[in-house]
Amino acid sequence: MSVVASAPGKVLMAGGYLVLERPNAGIVLSTNARFYAILKPLYDEAESDSLTVEWMDLKVNSPQMSRETTYKMSLKDFTLQCSSESRNPFVEYAVQYSIAASYAKLEKYKMNKLLKLLSQGMDITILGSNDFYSYRNQIEARGLPLVPDSLATLPPFTSITFNAEESNAENSKPEVAKTGLGSSAAMTTAVVAALLDYVGVVDLPLYSKNQKLDKSLDLDLVHMIAQTAHCIAQGKVGSGFDVSSAVYGSHRYVRFSPNIISSAQETVGTKPLDEVIGDVLKGKWDHERTNFSLPPLMNLILGEPGSGGSSTPSMVGAVKKWQKSDPQKSKDTWNKLSEANSALETQFNLLSKLAADNWDSYKAVITGCSMLKSEKWMEQFSEATDVEIVKALLGARDAMLKIRFHMRQMGDAAGIPIEPESQTRLLDVTMNTEGVLLGGVPGAGGFDAVFAITLSDSSTNLTKIWSFHNVLAMLVREDPRGVSIESGDPREK
Structure with a gap:
C-alpha cells in the first residue's frame, strides 16, 4: 500500500x-x-x-x-x-x-x-x-551546448550538486543552485x-x-x-x-x-x-x-542566465522599507503596476475568448505572427476578426512593457535589481525575436530566470538566440493542473 x-x-x-x-x-x-x-x-x-x-x-x-x-x-x-x-x-x-x-x-x-x-x-x-x-555547470563541464536538448540528456531525478563555494566552516550543508x-x-x-x-x-x-x-x-x-x-x-x-x-x-x-x-x-x-x-x-x-491559463497555441519558456540567483526575502524587505520611507511615490507606482497587471490579464482572457469563438481565424493569426517580429504583425491582416486578435496580442505586449517599466522604477527606488541591466538587455532582445509575444522577470525578479511567452512553434528561434547570449532555455512548460495522485513511482516510468 x-x-x-x-x-x-x-x-x-x-x-x-x-x-x-x-x-x-x-x-x-x-x-x-x-x-x-x-x-x-x-x-x-x-x-x-x-x-x-x-x-x-x-x-x-x-x-x-x-x-x-x-x-x-x-x-x-x-x-x-x-x-x-x-x-x-x-x-x-x-x-x-x-x-x-x-x-x-x-x-x-x-x-x-x-x-x-x-x-x-x-x-x-x-x-x-x-x-x-x-544543471548548467554539469552541461558546461561536459562540453555540451546551452540548449534544451542538452538538458534532455540528463536522466530524470539527477543527483544535485551543492554549491561548494557557498559553504564555510559553520555551514554543514551548502545551498543547492x-x-x-x-x-x-x-x-x-x-x-x-x-x-x-x-x-x-x-x-x-x-x-x-x-x-x-x-x-x-x-x-x-x-x-x-x-x-x-x-x-x-x-x-x-x-x-x-x-x-x-x-x-x-x-x-x-x-x-x-x-x-x-x-x-x-x-x-x-x-x-x-x-x-x-x-x-x-x-x-x-x-x-x-x-x-x-495561457490562451491556446501559446507557450511558456524559461531561460536560466547562469548569474547565480537572488534572495527573494531580502528584495521584499527592501521594497517594504521603500514603501515606508516614500508612501506617496510607492503608492503611485503600485497603482500603475496594478493597472498594467490587470490589462495583461484582460488581454489574455480576451485572446482565450477569441480562440473559442473564432478558432480558424485565431489559429491563422497566431501561426502568421509566430514567423514575424511584432512590428510586422498588424500589416499582415485586414479581416475585422483577425485585426481584433492582433490588437489583443499587441495589447498584452504593451501591458508587459508597462509592467517591466514600473518594476524597474520600483527596483531603482528601493535600491535593488528587480530587473537588472543584464536582464533588461536580454529581455529587449527576447521581445524583438520573431514569434515572441512578451518576456519578463518572474516573481520578485532579480537574476534567477527570465520567462517568455511564444506563439505557435516559434520557441526554437528564441532558444537559439538565448544560447548565443549564454542563456540556457529550460524544458519547463505550462501545465495548468495542480496536485494529484500518480499511478506509480515516477522513476519506473
Missing part, C-alpha cells in the same frame, strides 16, 4: 511584490516540473496492539541529495526526535501538521484504523523534476497530499491530462495544511501564491489574510497541535482564485 502524490512548480507571470498585499492579484502559471512524494509503510505488520502505540517511526529519503533522515514521532503531541544532522523543516512540518489534521478531522470510529496505519511507520521518498535545479520554480512549496504540498490521502482524510484526483480546477473540499484541506506548514517552516507568512498553484494549478490569485496563520504560529507550543490545526481548518480563509 503506497501513495504517490505530485505537485507542480510555478511561474508568477504578473503581480510580483503586489501579491503580498490584498486585494492585489497575481497571475501564476503552474508547470510540468513536479515534486513527488512516495509514501509507504515502513513495516509490513502493525505492532500487536496499535492502540497503545505512543511513537511512530519515520524515514525520509532524498535520493537526489543522497540523504536519509530517521525520526521518532510522538503520537501524543506530534513532536519529532531526529537522529540525523540533515533535516528538512518543510517535510517535518508537512508530516506533523498532516497527522495533527487527521486527528482533528477523523471521526472517533476511524481512529483505530489511523493508529494501526501510524504504528506501521512511514517511509517517505521525495523527488524533484530536474527543472527545479540548475535552484531555478526559482518554488521547490519548497511543491515539495510541501506533495508530502501533505500524499499523507492525507494515505490516511484516508482526503480522496484526491488521479492524474489526468484534462484535469480542471476542482472546487473540491479535499483540495481546500490540502491547501490549508500545506500553506500553514510552508509558512511556519519558512518562519514567515508569505503571500502563498506558490503553495496555491502547487495545489490548484494555474490561476489568478489574491492572498489570504496573514492572521489566519500568524495566530496559529502564536499558539503552537501553548495548546495541543491537533487543536491548533483544528482552528486553522475552521479559520476564515479569504484567498481568492479565478480560472486562468
Whole structure:
C-alpha cells in the first residue's frame, strides 16, 4: 500500500511584490516540473496492539541529495526526535501538521484504523523534476551546448550538486543552485497530499491530462495544511501564491489574510497541535482564485542566465522599507503596476475568448505572427476578426512593457535589481525575436530566470538566440493542473 502524490512548480507571470498585499492579484502559471512524494509503510505488520502505540517511526529519503533522515514521532503531541544532522523543516512540518489534521478531522470510529496505519511507520521518498535545479555547470563541464536538448540528456531525478563555494566552516550543508520554480512549496504540498490521502482524510484526483480546477473540499484541506506548514517552516507568512498553484494549478490569485496563520504560529507550543490545526481548518480563509491559463497555441519558456540567483526575502524587505520611507511615490507606482497587471490579464482572457469563438481565424493569426517580429504583425491582416486578435496580442505586449517599466522604477527606488541591466538587455532582445509575444522577470525578479511567452512553434528561434547570449532555455512548460495522485513511482516510468 503506497501513495504517490505530485505537485507542480510555478511561474508568477504578473503581480510580483503586489501579491503580498490584498486585494492585489497575481497571475501564476503552474508547470510540468513536479515534486513527488512516495509514501509507504515502513513495516509490513502493525505492532500487536496499535492502540497503545505512543511513537511512530519515520524515514525520509532524498535520493537526489543522497540523504536519509530517521525520526521518532510522538503520537501524543506530534513532536519529532531526529537522529540525523540533515533535516528538512518543510517535510517535518508537512508530516506533523498532516497527522495533527487527521486527528482533528477523523471521526472517533476511524481512529483505530489511523493508529494501526501510524504504528506501521512511514517511509517517505521525495523527488524533484530536474527543472527545479540548475544543471548548467554539469552541461558546461561536459562540453555540451546551452540548449534544451542538452538538458534532455540528463536522466530524470539527477543527483544535485551543492554549491561548494557557498559553504564555510559553520555551514554543514551548502545551498543547492535552484531555478526559482518554488521547490519548497511543491515539495510541501506533495508530502501533505500524499499523507492525507494515505490516511484516508482526503480522496484526491488521479492524474489526468484534462484535469480542471476542482472546487473540491479535499483540495481546500490540502491547501490549508500545506500553506500553514510552508509558512511556519519558512518562519514567515508569505503571500502563498506558490503553495496555491502547487495545489490548484494555474490561476489568478489574491492572498489570504496573514492572521489566519500568524495566530496559529502564536499558539503552537501553548495548546495541543491537533487543536491548533483544528482552528486553522475552521479559520476564515479569504484567498481568492479565478480560472486562468495561457490562451491556446501559446507557450511558456524559461531561460536560466547562469548569474547565480537572488534572495527573494531580502528584495521584499527592501521594497517594504521603500514603501515606508516614500508612501506617496510607492503608492503611485503600485497603482500603475496594478493597472498594467490587470490589462495583461484582460488581454489574455480576451485572446482565450477569441480562440473559442473564432478558432480558424485565431489559429491563422497566431501561426502568421509566430514567423514575424511584432512590428510586422498588424500589416499582415485586414479581416475585422483577425485585426481584433492582433490588437489583443499587441495589447498584452504593451501591458508587459508597462509592467517591466514600473518594476524597474520600483527596483531603482528601493535600491535593488528587480530587473537588472543584464536582464533588461536580454529581455529587449527576447521581445524583438520573431514569434515572441512578451518576456519578463518572474516573481520578485532579480537574476534567477527570465520567462517568455511564444506563439505557435516559434520557441526554437528564441532558444537559439538565448544560447548565443549564454542563456540556457529550460524544458519547463505550462501545465495548468495542480496536485494529484500518480499511478506509480515516477522513476519506473
